[in-house]
Amino acid sequence: MACSDDASALDIGFAELHCLSNFSFLRGASHPEELVAEAARLGYRALALTDECSLAGVVRAHLAARKHNIKLIIGSEFVLEDGLKLVLLATDRTSYGNLSALITLARRQAEKGGYRLSKTDLTGHFPQGCLAIWLANDRFLAEDGRWLKQLFASNLWLGIGLFLSGRDEIHCQQAEAMARQLDIPIVACNDIHMHCRSRRALQDTLTAIRLGQPLSQLGYALFANGERHLRPRLRLAKLYPPEWLQQTLFIAEHCQFSLDELRYEYPQELVPDGYTPTSWLRHLTEAGIQNRWPCGLPEKVRQQIEHELSLIADLVYEPYFLTVHDIVKYAREQGILCQGRGSAANSAVCFCLGITEVDPSRMNLLFERFLSRERNEPPDIDVDFEHERREQVIQYIYRKYGRHRAALAATVVTYRTRSAVRDVGKALGLNLAQVERLADSVDRWDGYQLMPESLKECGFDPDSPIVQRLAILVEQIKGFPRHLS
Numbered sequence: 001m002a003c004s005d006d007a008s009a010l011d012i013g014f015a016e017l018h019c020l021s022n023f024s025f026l027r028g029a030s031h032p033e034e035l036v037a038e039a040a041r042l043g044y045r046a047l048a049l050t051d052e053c054s055l056a057g058v059v060r061a062h063l064a065a066r067k068h069n070i071k072l073i074i075g076s077e078f079v080l081e082d083g084l085k086l087v088l089l090a091t092d093r094t095s096y097g098n099l100s101a102l103i104t105l106a107r108r109q110a111e112k113g114g115y116r117l118s119k120t121d122l123t124g125h126f127p128q129g130c131l132a133i134w135l136a137n138d139r140f141l142a143e144d145g146r147w148l149k150q151l152f153a154s155n156l157w158l159g160i161g162l163f164l165s166g167r168d169e170i171h172c173q174q175a176e177a178m179a180r181q182l183d184i185p186i187v188a189c190n191d192i193h194m195h196c197r198s199r200r201a202l203q204d205t206l207t208a209i210r211l212g213q214p215l216s217q218l219g220y221a222l223f224a225n226g227e228r229h230l231r232p233r234l235r236l237a238k239l240y241p242p243e244w245l246q247q248t249l250f251i252a253e254h255c256q257f258s259l260d261e262l263r264y265e266y267p268q269e270l271v272p273d274g275y276t277p278t279s280w281l282r283h284l285t286e287a288g289i290q291n292r293w294p295c296g297l298p299e300k301v302r303q304q305i306e307h308e309l310s311l312i313a314d315l316v317y318e319p320y321f322l323t324v325h326d327i328v329k330y331a332r333e334q335g336i337l338c339q340g341r342g343s344a345a346n347s348a349v350c351f352c353l354g355i356t357e358v359d360p361s362r363m364n365l366l367f368e369r370f371l372s373r374e375r376n377e378p379p380d381i382d383v384d385f386e387h388e389r390r391e392q393v394i395q396y397i398y399r400k401y402g403r404h405r406a407a408l409a410a411t412v413v414t415y416r417t418r419s420a421v422r423d424v425g426k427a428l429g430l431n432l433a434q435v436e437r438l439a440d441s442v443d444r445w446d447g448y449q450l451m452p453e454s455l456k457e458c459g460f461d462p463d464s465p466i467v468q469r470l471a472i473l474v475e476q477i478k479g480f481p482r483h484l485s
Helices: 008-009 033-043 058-068 093-108 119-124 144-156 167-184 195-211 233-239 242-254 276-293 297-313 318-333 341-348 348-354 387-401 417-427 434-439 454-455 465-477
Strands: 046-049 071-079 086-088 131-136 156-160 187-188 339-343 382-385 412-414 481-484
Touching: 033 046, 033 058, 046 058, 058 071, 071 093, 093 119, 119 144, 119 412, 131 144, 131 242, 144 156, 144 167, 156 167, 156 242, 167 187, 187 242, 187 454, 195 417, 195 465, 276 318, 297 318, 297 348, 318 339, 318 382, 318 387, 318 412, 339 341, 382 387, 417 434, 417 465
Parallel strands: 046 071, 131 156, 156 187
Antiparallel strands: 071 086, 086 131, 339 382, 412 481
C-alpha cells in the first residue's frame, strides 16, 4: 500500500467511481445531493452515481452537481445471477441509452422491486460504449476476468476498495496478481454507501430493515466499520498506490455524458404525409375552432391561438401536443371519460384540440403559466382518465408505440414519521406491540414529531437510550426513498 507525504497527497486528483445513494433502496444512507456536495467539498474531480440497477437518483445528483460545479458521471452497479459484480459507466449519449436499456431488461425479467441479469443477457444486450469496472474484492475468479476482458476489451478495469478491515494487504496482492495475469489496469473504488461517517448507524439500520432482522442478529451482514464514506484525498493517497488513483481520473476523463444532452423525443408517425408537425397541429387546431365556435371565432381568442402556435413552433413542441391529442382522441372515441387539468387549462390550443374544457372566450388565460420561453422546458399536460378504464388507454399506447418506446413513470414513495418509526423500531429489536404503540404516539398536530408527553403516555421513557436512538434515526430516515410506485 502507498505512503505519500502530506504535500504531494494534496496534489493528487481523485474521482469516486462507485457510489450508492439512498435510491439503492435500504442500502445507501445518503441523498444524492449530499453525496455530490461532500465530494465537491473534498475537492474530488468527479463523482459517479452508480445505484444498483437504477438511474432513479441521477436527476437530483445532476442538479446538485451543477450547483457545486463538480463533474457527475452516470452509471449503475449490477450483480449478475452467478454473483459477478460490476459497475458500468456511460461515456456518451449512446452508451447512456444502452445502459438504460440494460437496466430495463434486468428489471422486466424479475418481480417488482428486483432485477435479474445473466452473463448471457449482458452478452446479448451488450452496453456498447460503457466502461466496466469489475468489483472483485470478495471474488477473485480468473474465469470472470477472462470473460469480462473478452467482452469489454480495453474498456475494463479491476476495481479495488480498501476499508481497513484487516484484509487490505491480501486484497492488494490478489488484485495485482489478477491484473498481471489478465492485463487489466486496477482502479481505486470505495463502494460508497454514505457521504459521511456519521451515517454509519443509519446505514446499519437500513441493512436491518432490508434483511428483515433486528440489528442484534445481523453479525457479519453489517459492514465491519464505517469506512464506506467519502474520504479525504489525503487519506486516500495514504491507502492506495498513486497509479490506482490516477486511473480514476483517466476513466472520468472518458466519461463525457451529461443529462443536459437529453431532449424529449416524440413520435413522428402522428403526422400524415404532406404535412409537417407545425402544419398538422395548425390543421387540427383550425378543425377544433370550427367545432368549438361554429358561429365565428372571437378576435381575442384568435390572437391568443396565434400567439400560442407561434411559441409552440419556436420551441418545437408540436409533436408533444400531437401525442397528447392522439391519446385523448382515442379515449373519447371509446367513450372513456377524460379531462385535461392543471396549467394546461390556460391553453386555447389545448381547448381547440379537445384536451381541456376551459373556454378561452369566457376566461382571461395566462398561457405563460403553462408554457414559456424563459423556462425552456416542455409543458405539463395532465389528463385524468376514468379509473375503471385507464388500463384500456395504457394498452392502446403500448399497441401504438410499442413497449420499447412507452413506459410508466414511477413515483418515489418516501419515509414519513409513522412508517419510519415502525421500520426503525423493528430494526432496534422492539416487539410488534411496542412498535405500534410508538407509531400511534406520533402527534399529527406537532409536525409528526415523537413528543415526550406522548411517549410517556404509551409507557416509554423519553430519556432511555433506545428511544433517543430511535428518535435520531427516525429524523434521519424521514424523506428517504422507500420504494418506487
